[in-house]
Amino acid sequence: MSARASALTSLLSSWELSLRAANRSERTIEAYRLAVRQLAEYLDDPDATEVGRADIEAFLAHVLSNRSPATARQRYLSLGVFFRWLVEEEEIDASPMAKVKAPHVPEQPVPVVSDDHFAALLKACQGKQFPERRDTAILRLFYDTGSRLGEVAGLELDHLDLTDRVVHVLGKGKRGRSTPFGIKTAQALDRYLRARARHKAADTPWLWLGDRGPMTPSGISQMLKRRCAEAGIEPLNPHRFRHTFAHQWLANGGQEQDLMRLAGWRSPQMLSRYGASAADERARDAYRNRSPGDKF
Template sequence: MLEQIEAYLLYLQAERAASPHTLKNYTIDLQQFRTFLRTSGLPQSEPAVSGSTGLTTGLIEPGGTVHRTVELAEIDSLAIRAFVADLHRKGIARSSIARKLATLRSFFRYLCREGVLQANPAKLVPTPKLPKRLPAHLSVDEVDRLLVSPSEEDAPGARDLAILELFYASGIRLSELTGLDVRDLDIREGLVRVKGKGGKERIVPVGSKAIAALRRYLGRRSDLIQGSKRGAPEPMALFLNRLGGRLSQRGAARIVLKYLNRSGVGPKITPHGLRHSYATHLLQAGADLRAIQELLGHSRLSTTQRYTHLNLDHLMEVYDKAHPRA
């Protein structure tokens, strides 16, 4: 699929502003499908030549073996169903299979739009049913315990508290938090400008306690730059590591997990769980679902609606405790 994959990934990057993470996943999914076509025993044609619409499945090996090609027209819904069945046999999680199938649908839809294919063979393949998992979140008391864990005695401690406070106060993603620059923060108005998925920007309000923690961190942030012993400092980045560079997503995740364990909350949630906690607590307090959608940066309301299940559980708990005939 080399030529078609490269053109598709370039389209995603240039026209759809897909993130590096998305591009990486799509590349893996399409290469895996390409490998399956090569070994599945599908009807094969002569090796592809320049300008062919075939999906190249390999190269000429040192021993002279030629990996032949599969013509695009030969790939039908049965071939894709066979690929999905193969993933099931290998024990791949349903959520991962659903993502790979979505990648194929998008890829073949692109080829149809470019006039390479007449129909999308992945359109008729159903998505595996996924278990309805409610996002794990913390209670308000657990959040309070978490936010008193960091010590502000030094610059890293002040930074860690600012990260936790901002995470919970804004509900932004881990990648959005580490991508923030100092100029994205409006301390006076209590706002932060966030660049989300697909390069979409949104303005998110930040609470007074998070703003106070950010003020204290900004007052000591220069210590991280001045203390840099190697590597080039990044003065524009809001959150810095001990070397003065931009804090990575992995580094921020380690910080959150450290304080989850220190506070006694333990491995109940992942760092992303603070985002779930933010949304759940807003909904439980009566916030409008559309407003939460805008704050979280969800493109679809259906993504936000999963939190209504959590709210229903909360309401049922209140009802059972409070109603005399419950």
């Protein structure tokens, strides 16, 4: 029996073409597809015209019973994009998402990397051997730029400018940006590059090398987990460095618009999300400098 022409799963390949034409990232496309596949499985792959508001709300309730509110919200946003596309393509008359409310996600600020923990990480990487030089450079680049894991892992040699102390990264939506870094990070990168020149895979364009060639995002995450264990601290997700960068920028009086450009954000909403990591600490520090009662 042939697949029904308007079944949800039968429309995925056409939708993916549209997403690629819009220059969506592979990670975004996969997240979108996952949401539709899960909805199709939950509803037994109905025709697109048969999906109603109640079906969407029941699916989101199902997701909430098994996963986090943040996951449910991501499924909601992905399905919104899918059904808007179906309306634009005239596969359906109206989106069943029109009056569905987004799942509420309680604010859970991500803790930042403390000075003591970062110092412990650097101490765990002390040494002059290739892995120590490489890992120190990676950690300092994370801490100094707030770049995403995929951005750091995807770096090539010619993306690095030690003279101007700038790294050129490719962010979400394949949007490039230039991010500056400090002198100590430049020194760590210089030391790594000299060690890298003697590596058996030195002729590859990729910046970070492991025993078997270029390091993947998974390889960098595993390195960080291993270094955390050696430093005697809790395992850190690479993304925590991004929250730390945003917090430190704002705590030191940096401008929000500058932070948006450095971090590669287009929506001001990202400022509140990332700035919330240590907002209470910044508020207390601001109060200490402006205590109302101290003037009496």
